[in-house]
Amino acid sequence: MYLIHIFDENIEPSHLSQLELHGSIPEVLQRVSSDSEPTTSARSDGILMNLLGGVLQAKDDKARREMKILISRLLREDSVDDDNRFDVSKDTLYHLCHRCFSALVLCLSEAIGTDGSKRDRGVLMAEIAREADNLQWIVDILIEKRMANDFVKLWADQRELAELHSKIPTMYRHEISRITAQVCIAIGRGNILVPKESRFLLLSTWLDPLYEDFGWMRRAYKSVDKKLVEDGLSRTILTLSLRQQQIILLNWFDRYLNKGDDCPNIQRAFEVWWRRAFIRQYTDVEDGSQLQITVCSYPN
Known part of the structure; x- marks a missing residue:
């Protein structure tokens, strides 16, 4: 019996046939072939x-x-x-x-x-909180890997989940709204790049729940940076068309007057929109851009 050491990973089957291996060739091929394993x-x-x-x-x-x-x-x-x-x-x-x-x-x-x-x-x-936390973790990985673009549309399409969310007491459901905050922060930073329609659909589905849960969210978790969430949300809104910004920011204006600090404070975004829409008279120019602008200058 011969003990054969094969060091060349690229050895050809024809070379093995020159050896007196008799019926052992298939077994040897399995050991040296890179295609035999995943x-x-x-x-x-x-x-x-x-x-x-x-x-x-x-x-x-x-x-x-x-x-x-x-x-x-x-x-x-x-x-x-x-x-x-x-x-x-x-x-x-x-x-x-x-x-x-x-x-x-x-x-x-x-x-x-x-x-x-x-x-x-x-x-x-407790299960709701755990499952929401699980999803936050996966979304964090997607953002880290620059694979989260498709998640925006996917999250925006979860209308059934958003409807169910509205029927659960805020103290139990606010973990779910942290996912929306995650996505808005990533969009604002330019870590997620998606079409304008997807951004607007995201906010249409999940912005009201985020408003409703914001007070609980920031009080329950010291790790939630209020300013970071507000900045991400502002930047996301300001990447939309002026008409879409108007719809969202006028709705925010009414909510903030009624809820105060329990609603995100995005007045800087409101100021930028106001100047774009009225002072600079941008409304004379058709806003058909599909670009996502992730850096904006706020007034002092």
Whole structure:
């Protein structure tokens, strides 16, 4: 019996036939062929799918938070290397987004119809918060990977979820509005680039819920930077057409007068719109631009 060491990964099958291996050629080919196993990229994406999915379904909150931090750090480190082959795919992340959407709709629907024969309401509300937190984590990864453009339209299309959201007490649902804040901050920074129609649709679906939840959101989480959210929201609004800005900002004006600090303060965006629309007489020029402007000068 011969012990054969093959160091050349590109060895041809015809070369093996010159050796007296008899019936062992298929077995040797399996060992040296790069096509006999999934690619490293495919294997790593499958592993990451299992890891990410496992974190989303974790029962222990402390362990879930720790593993989120760990996996986020590992993915961030992998991204530093231009030749990285161990990254998570866009399809995997969006598959997990859809999973979170389904879980949120299910929890909200069950919470609205809860009676004495069903699960404890407090348990359901905790699940809503956890699923919203899970989605925030996936969105953070999408933004970090510059893969979040499609998420804007996807989030804007969640009308069923937005309708259910309005029927849940604010103290339980405000986690969901943090997702809208995340997206607006990323758009304002230029980390998400989407057509004007998608930006307007996003605000049409989720801006009112964000207004309603803003007070609870900023009081419940010290990590929520009020000014950062307001700046991101202002910049997002100011990338729209003047007509769309007018609709949104006049609605905000009425809300702010009634809610005060429990509503985002975007008066600087209001000032910019006012100057564009009236003082500079931009209304004489048709506003048909599809560009997303992410840097704007605010008045002192």
